[in-house]
Amino acid sequence: MSTMNYPQRMRQVTSVKHPDARLVAATAPRRFKYLNIPFLLVVIALVAYGLFIVYSATVNNDTYNFSRQAAGVLVGAVLMFLLFRYDYHQLSHYMVFFLIVNVVLILMPHVPGIGATAKGATSWVNIGPVNFQPGEFAKVTVILLDACVISKYGGKLTNPVDFLKALGIMIVPFVCIMTQPDLGTGLVYLFIAAVALVVGGADVKFLLITLAVLVAGVAAVLILDPILDNMAGHDVLLKDYQKSRLLVFLDNNYDPTGDGYNLKQAKIAIGSGGFLGKGYMNATQSALGYLPESPTDFIFCVLAEEFGFVGSLALIALYALLVYLCYRIAYGAKDLFGTLIVMCITGMWLFQVLENIGMCCGLMPITGIPLPFMSYGTSFMVVNFTLLGLIGSVWAHSGR
Amino acid sequence: MLLAILAGIAALAVVLAIVYALYRRSKKKTEDTVPHTKDLKQVDTYGVEPLKQKTSFGTTGTTEVPQHTTSSGTAGEMLNSRFVAMGVLAAAIFGTLSAKLWSMQILQASDYRKQAEANLYTTVYTPAPRGIIYDANGVPLVTNRSSYTVIADSSVADDRDVCLRLSTILGIPYQVVRQNIQDSSTGAQNNRVVATDVSLRNIAFISEHADAFSGISTEMRTARAYPYGALAAHVLGYASTASSSDLQNADEGRNVLSGDVVGKSGVEYTYENLLAGDHGTRTLLTNASGVVQRIVSETNPTRGNDIYLTIKAPVQEAADKAMRSTLAPNGQLGAGNGSGAGLVCLDATNGEIIALSNFPSYAPGNFVGGISSDVWNSFNSESSHYPLMDRVVQGTYPAASTFKGFTSFAALQCGVATSSSTYYCSGTWTGFGSSYAQKCWNHSGHGTLNLVGGIAHSCDVVFYEIAKGFYDQRATLGETAMQDYVKEYGLGSKLGIDLSGEAEGRIPTPEWKAEYFKDAPEEAQWLPGDMTNMAIGQGYVLVTPLQIAAGYAGIATGTVYRPHVMKEVRNSLGETVLSFEPEVIATPTQSEANAKLVREGLKEVMTVNNYDDRFFSGLNYTVAGKTGTAQVSGKKDYSWFVCYAPADNPKYVCACLTEEGVSSTVCSMPMCATVIQAAMSLDAGNIDSTSVEYIDGSYTTVASSSSSSTSTARED
Structure with missing residues (x-):
């Protein structure tokens, strides 16, 4: 399948026939059978941070x-x-169920009476005192759905019809979320599907063609948008705020008091942190209100301002460690379904880290994607812990 | 922008193509080296585990790699390459983010730190009080008072609720509130003045209900106060909020901020840099909403320098009052004599201006806190006769018979006339031929006169003869002998007074006329008639009342000093930092005998015409002077009077021009008499130097021919 050589160590660690000494040590006492200690330590460090x-x-x-x-x-x-x-294996039989749950969850905000619109997107559900974004919870079912779909092909997706079929099912959550519309979460769904396809052994040719179609589609949207806007007299494809975010992304100094304000203040917060930062609780940019949304989307700026380059790098190191440990669990999973679950989760986190920290630095356009384990948000936290639970399940049921 | 995105997409497409090409190449290689890969893969998908592959564990080598893909001990092992790809992706993401953070937090940290500090600290400037303007004896003519000001952000104009509340509280119509906020001339974005002189009660109410008045702030500012109303209005000038051009054109070293009050005319303008103080500064730590967290540093404003003028308030008061009662009895301009006038009284021995008065006048208090456009328009309308204009300094008029003093001196000095020259006036003069006959103002003629008599009776024929003399002897004297001499007195050029907008006036020469009429060559030739007209101060001659006063000081004393209104400058501690030294700008060539002759003529003007008994009786000094009646096309005659006293030891010169005054004896002469006597009495100690009365600046205009209009003026 590939000519690339993979690291010797990875093979040794995950080999059943030649179990790694450290793994044996970690799993030997029976009461710790379900616990991956290094993984838990990293998670605890991240959550505490x-x-x-x-x-x-x-x-x-x-x-x-x-x-x-x-x-x-x-x-x-x-x-x-x-x-x-919980043994995750059973979940692989519920593909249709996950598909239905996804559609119901994501379309829920459209139900009159419980749905709510904020910042131009119908993304919220308010039931009594509880309000949440179902699209956030749907990340769990999207991951399970995509893992179900792709695992059926046993790591070899070389038939174009199969590929298109899989693609057709996996695109459903994205289409649903675009009715809200919530492009940020939609991109997360797309990235999860992409990871599932890559890890699930889809033919590289298909992947490249899909990517090319996507790029062409984006180009078509950008070219057609002004034309359609002119014809219709109102926004058709892209909304005004999306266009201005693109402008800000292309020129970080665009409109620093208006559309570019957030990015400018975010960059000031990060940059002014310097090497060691201004110290805990001394983040003037967020404490004095210059940085909007600091506990949620721009939490990284608070960290970077208070703890500087050292603190930022520590966070990135923790993420890298988490990703490495997740890859190891995925690699050692007993079946493709388990591998896919863990890789999709890890891929999603990677994407969110890239997008969130990237947007704070001006590397990525601004979207409302939170930073895993860091951003303020109860449902976001619950979702991430659910995903950790799934990873733990895959680890625990890897057959050792 | 679209271009940039398309370029990015194109770049991505190229990268994709390269990746695909590389992939195809590597695949081909794989197929070449391991021909059975495909078969193995197919086996793999059925989950069959070839047992022999286990032996390959623990060994490395590229040739063996394809074999590993078949030995899936775990799900991951059959997807090695995909894991490598995901690993590369993760490494790329973390690497990129770390590199970007390195660049921002290490390389550009100081830059961002500066920006963060710029966010935090705001410097607020407190306006400094302007210096006080005193008269020569320490009577304060312009002072300061505190004024509570309501200031709005420009966006408040769109906030109907806040505007309505302001309108109710301040008692200003809603539309006016909006207009004031929209008016960008009163200050920058966040500094629009809504109202000044707001009561403390209303200021307190607005401050306490900050929620209901978002975008509104209150400030205590100092405002100019004019204890004597319109007294010396044209000398003092007015000050008002800096315009955008004032901000741009501020002198180097000056920090003029929007909302500052700057001088716009008069002394306020000339000595702006001395009068303006230094702003107080306060550096504040603010949050994003601008709420002050704490004060970082603070300096107090320093008041500007005080200016002591040469103006003597009692004399000025006499002048302003005389003007008002002569031109606008009962406050009605047009009901008296003349439609406008300028009068100046100066010290012939040093150039100090004792009084400078114009009518119509205005109260500078109108400009405090911004002048309303209605008042501004009325100040600049023809029907109001332009009260802002300083006629003494800026107005140019035909000199008429006052010019004869200079003509006489010129004739004597150039030998065109002597003490024994006699002239015969029949009422008509035909010196340049009967077809060029010119009349004396006295059509019945003056009979036989010498030069002194010519001055005393202001006989035109005498000066026609003098002009003819200059014309006939132009070959020996030069074509511009008369003009050259007259110019020695400062006529036809700026005297350099410390008030703005000084006019040059004009003494015509053949050269000037050729230039002036260069588009109409038939008019451009210098004619004998131009000489005769100039000799009597008509034709193309134009002078300012200030030039006449300064010129007559030259006739009376032989020296012309630079006229000035500033005497000295004292700083806020009371120390004199600058004082004006008398400056001689001209010493015209005068022989003792000739001077005596001309001065005798000017003295006789008073006695021959009985002016001394009518206007200068009971004085222990004599007065010399000269009248003038200027013809202005389309207007009634303009009346001049210029005099100096004491005639034998001149101290003060007073000149006055009344537009459409018709006869000097009903306007210019009595006004000059009042002022010069006030100046002399003050010196003699007969008037209290500090007792000054309030001068009303408002007036209405009545015109016999046109409908009356009103100039509204708020008094202070």
Whole structure:
């Protein structure tokens, strides 16, 4: 399948026939059978770092409530440990169920009475005191759906009809979320599907053709948009705020008091942090309100301002460690379904880290994608812990 | 922008093509080296595990790689290449982010730190009070008072609720509130003045209900105060909020900020840099909404320098009052004599201006806190006769018979006339031929006169003869002998007074006429008639009342000093930092005998015409002077009077021009008499130097021919 050589160590670690000594040590005591200690340590470090920063960002801000974030961690942790014991294998039979759940969840905000619109997108559901973004929870079912679909092909997706069939099913959540519309979450769904295809052994030719079609589609949207806008007299494809975000992305100094304000302030926060940062709770940019949305989408800027390059790099190191450990679990999974679940989750986190930190630095256009384990948001936290639980389940049921 | 995106897409397409090409190449290679790969893969998909492959574990080597793909101990092992790809992706993402953070937090950190500080610190400037303007004896003519000001952000104009609330609180119509906020001339974006002199109660209300008045702030500013109303309005000038051009054209070293009050005319304008103080500064730490967290540093504003003028308030008051009662009895311009006038009284021994008065006048207080456009328009309308104009300095008029003093001196100095020259006036003069006959103002004629008599009776024929003399002797004297001499007194050029907009006037020469009429060659030739007209101060001659006063000081004393209104400047500690030294700008060539002759003529003007008894009786000094009646086309005659006293030891010169005054004896002469006597009495100690009365600047215009219009003026 490939001429590339892979690292010797990875093979040794994941080989059943030649189990790695460290793995044996970690799994030997029976009561720790379900726990991957290094993985848990990294997760605990990440979550603790996140709570630490969120506290600093919310302590003087009445809009946000730190205890809600802490509650999210607690609920999520319980959920995670419950999932550890659950055998994920059964889930592979519920493809149709996941598809239905996805469609229902994502279209839920359109139901009159419980749906709510904010910032131009019908993404919220309010039931009594509980309000949440179903599109956020749907990330879990999208991952499971994509893993179900692709695992059926046993790591070899070389038939164009199969490829198109798989693509057709996996694109459904994206189409649904674009009715809200929520391009940011939609891109996350697309990236999950892409990871599933790549890891699931789809023919490279198909992947490249799909990518080319996507690029052509984006180009067509950009070219047709002004023409259609002119003909219709209103926004057809791209919304005004999306265009201005693109403008800001292409020219970081565009409209620094208006559309470019967030990016400018975000960059000032990060850059002014310097090497060691301004110190905990000393982030003037967020504390004095120059940086909007600091606990949610721009939480990284608070970290970068308070702890500087050292603190930022520490976070990136933690993410890298998490990704490495996840890859290892995926590699060692007993079946393709398990591998796909873990790789899709990891891929999604990678994408969110890239997009979120990237947008704070001006490397990526601004979208409302939160930073895993760091950003303020109870449902986001619960979702991430659910995903951790799934990874744990795959680890625990890898047959060792 | 679209171009950039398309370029990006094109670049991506190229990368894709390269990746695909590489992929095809590597695939071909694989097929070449391991022909059975495809078969193995197919086997693999059925989950069959070739047992012999296990032996390859622990060995490395590219040739063996394809074999590993078949030995799937775990799900991951059969997808090695895909894991490598995902690993490369992760490494690329983390690498890129780290590199970007390195560049921002290490390489550009100081840049961003500066920007963060610029966010945090705001410097607020407190306007400094302007210096006070005093008269020569320390009477304050312009002072400061505090004024509570309501200031709005420009966006408030679109906020109907806030505008309505302001309108209710301040008692200003809603439309006016909006207009004031939209008016960009009062300051920058966040500094639009809504109202000044707001009561403390209303200021407190607005401050307490900040929520209901978003975008509104209040400030205590200092405003100019004029304790004597319109007294010396044209000397003091007015000050008002800096316009955008004032901000741009501020002198180097000056920090003029929007919202500052700057001088626009008079002394306020000339000595702007001395009068303006230094702003107080306050550096504040603010949050994003501009709420002050703490004060970082603070300096207090320093008041500008005080200016002491040469103006003597009691004399100025006498002048302003005389003007008002002569031209606008009961405040009605047109009901008295003349439609406008300028009067100046200066010290012939040093050039100090004792009084400078114009009518119509205005109250500078109208400009405090911004002048309303209605008042501004009325100040600049023809029907109001332009009260802002300083006629003394800026107005140019035919000199008429006041010019004869200079003509006489010129004739004597050039030998065109002597003390024994006699002239015969029959009422008509035909010196240049009967077809060029010119009349004396006295059509019945003056009979036989010498030069002194010619001056005393202002006989035109005498000066026609003098002009003819200059014309006839132009070969020996030069073509412009008369003009050259007259110019020695400062006529036809700026005297350099420290008030803005000074006019040059004009003494015509053949050269000037050729240039002036260069488009009409038939008019451009210098004619004998131009000489005769000039000799009596008509024709193309134009002078300002200030030039006449300064010129007559030259006739009376032999020296012309630069006229000025500033005496000295004292800083806020009361120390004199600058004082004006008398400056001689001309010493015309005068022989003692000739001077005596001309001065005798000017003295006789008073006695021969009985002016001394009518206007200067009971004085222990004599007065010399000269009248003038200028013909202006389409207008009633303009009346001149210029005099100096004491005639034998001249101290003060006073000149006055009244537009459409018809006869000097009903306007210019009595006004000059009042002023010069006030100046002399003040010196003699007969008037209290500090007792000054309030001068009303408002007036209405009545015209016999046209409908009356009103010039509204707010008094201070």
